[in-house]
Amino acid sequence: xxxxxxxxxxxxxxxxxxxxxxxxxxxxxxxxxxxxxxxxxxxxxxxxxxxxxxxxxxxxxxxxxxxxxxxxxxxxxxxxxxxxxxxxxxxxxxxxxxxxxxxxxxxxxxxxxxxxxxxxxxxxxxxxxxxxxxxxxxxxxxxxxxxxxxxxxxxxxxxxxxxxxxxxxxxxxxxxxxxxxxxxxxxxxxxxxxxxxxxxxxxxxxxxxxxxxxxxxxxxxxxxxxxxxxxxxxxxxxxxxxxxxxxxxxxxxxxxxxxxxxxxxxxxxxxxxxxxxxxxxxxxxxxxxxxxxxxxxxxxxxxxxxxxxxxxxxxxxxxxxxxxxxxxxxxxxxxxxxxxxxxxxxxxxxxxxxxxxx
Amino acid sequence: xxxxxxxxxxxxxxxxxxxxxxxxxxxxxxxxxxxxxxxxxxxxxxxxxxxxxxxxxxxxxxxxxxxxxxxxxxxxxxxx
Ligand code: SF4
Numbered sequence: 001x002x003x004x005x006x007x008x009x010x011x012x013x014x015x016x017x018x019x020x021x022x023x024x025x026x027x028x029x030x031x032x033x034x035x036x037x038x039x040x041x042x043x044x045x046x047x048x049x050x051x052x053x054x055x056x057x058x059x060x061x062x063x064x065x066x067x068x069x070x071x072x073x074x075x076x077x078x079x080x081x082x083x084x085x086x087x088x089x090x091x092x093x094x095x096x097x098x099x100x101x102x103x104x105x106x107x108x109x110x111x112x113x114x115x116x117x118x119x120x121x122x123x124x125x126x127x128x129x130x131x132x133x134x135x136x137x138x139x140x141x142x143x144x145x146x147x148x149x150x151x152x153x154x155x156x157x158x159x160x161x162x163x164x165x166x167x168x169x170x171x172x173x174x175x176x177x178x179x180x181x182x183x184x185x186x187x188x189x190x191x192x193x194x195x196x197x198x199x200x201x202x203x204x205x206x207x208x209x210x211x212x213x214x215x216x217x218x219x220x221x222x223x224x225x226x227x228x229x230x231x232x233x234x235x236x237x238x239x240x241x242x243x244x245x246x247x248x249x250x251x252x253x254x255x256x257x258x259x260x261x262x263x264x265x266x267x268x269x270x271x272x273x274x275x276x277x278x279x280x281x282x283x284x285x286x287x288x289x290x291x292x293x294x295x296x297x298x299x300x301x302x303x304x305x306x307x308x309x310x311x312x313x314x315x316x317x318x319x320x321x322x323x324x325x326x327x328x329x330x331x332x333x334x335x336x337x338x339x340x341x342x343x344x345x346x347x348x349x350x351x352x353x354x355x356x357x358x
Numbered sequence: 359x360x361x362x363x364x365x366x367x368x369x370x371x372x373x374x375x376x377x378x379x380x381x382x383x384x385x386x387x388x389x390x391x392x393x394x395x396x397x398x399x400x401x402x403x404x405x406x407x408x409x410x411x412x413x414x415x416x417x418x419x420x421x422x423x424x425x426x427x428x429x430x431x432x433x434x435x436x437x438x
Pocket of ligand 1: 335
């Protein structure tokens, strides 16, 4: 193992020396961010190689208007809110689901199936499933919708906050900033979408895309592969996570997503509106769409807290550059979602800067 | 939240399974991976098996998850 680490580290050093300029690699996925910090990977990289934390934590990129919609639905006495635990502390305009827990029916679930079961067990309530997540999580929601349809569980509905990873990556390299040189692509999202999905970013935008698992060695080898490509001036699609990620991905899961959802323009925290980047429930299943059931229109809201999560998520600033970081915004008193989420960049910086200067 | 957890299928009836990871057992569905068999190792995310995984890879991920959990507990203690 040490051999592999040394080899990869040497490759990174040689490539970065050859490049002789600042290189920025974005790790798209929040789980990568945590692993990178936890294992001190930043400390072994050459000075001219910088890692940027990307928009890959579903909680962090959820627009505040979505949270506000959830809170508004939660006020409805006949509703039960079923949510993944990750969303419970994210602040909206009027508090969070956690603060609502005393007055509203909020239940934490581990899967969409649990949410559907909750609806079956509570026929006198409308169960609203707070469905956030990228392609890894979406198939589970789609299966629940199909089952609700088949079993006529009419008191079940879904507020879709599902998002697509690739359109956000494209938006990052085409508009917001051009200082991202390459992407370390998420492991378990790629299990579903397959690494061929990043083809366009590699071919049309000239950015290396390498899929890696979450272990430190896979991350380091992923970075080494990216550096090698940049130094050689040859961009290519690569997976160092071949144990579970294939070129095509899980095609059954993709079909189920397609059956229930269609891509729509949608809002991301920090990135604004991105074309065909969110998933809306198809008309065939509209009866399970919480937006329709509660007659909600999605409008973006201005965040006035001073939180700079948007810039953090685009890799434009590091969390400590936010004026609130470590002052009013801490792990115990989080202001923005990047501090709330255990996979958020601000939370990772905050936890680890207690031990070392990243 | 996109982390999937390796687990072994210890019961299977149709697409309903019981899976085991590090001694923890819970229910999961195999709808997205219809060809799996009893005893297979799979990655579970949000209650669904999304991919098969080999023994070595599974062990490495379990180790990683145990470390992260350890770490989170330590952090909780630090932060009160
Ligand atoms: S430190 Fe807090 S306020 Fe600043 S960007 Fe991060 S989450 Fe937002």
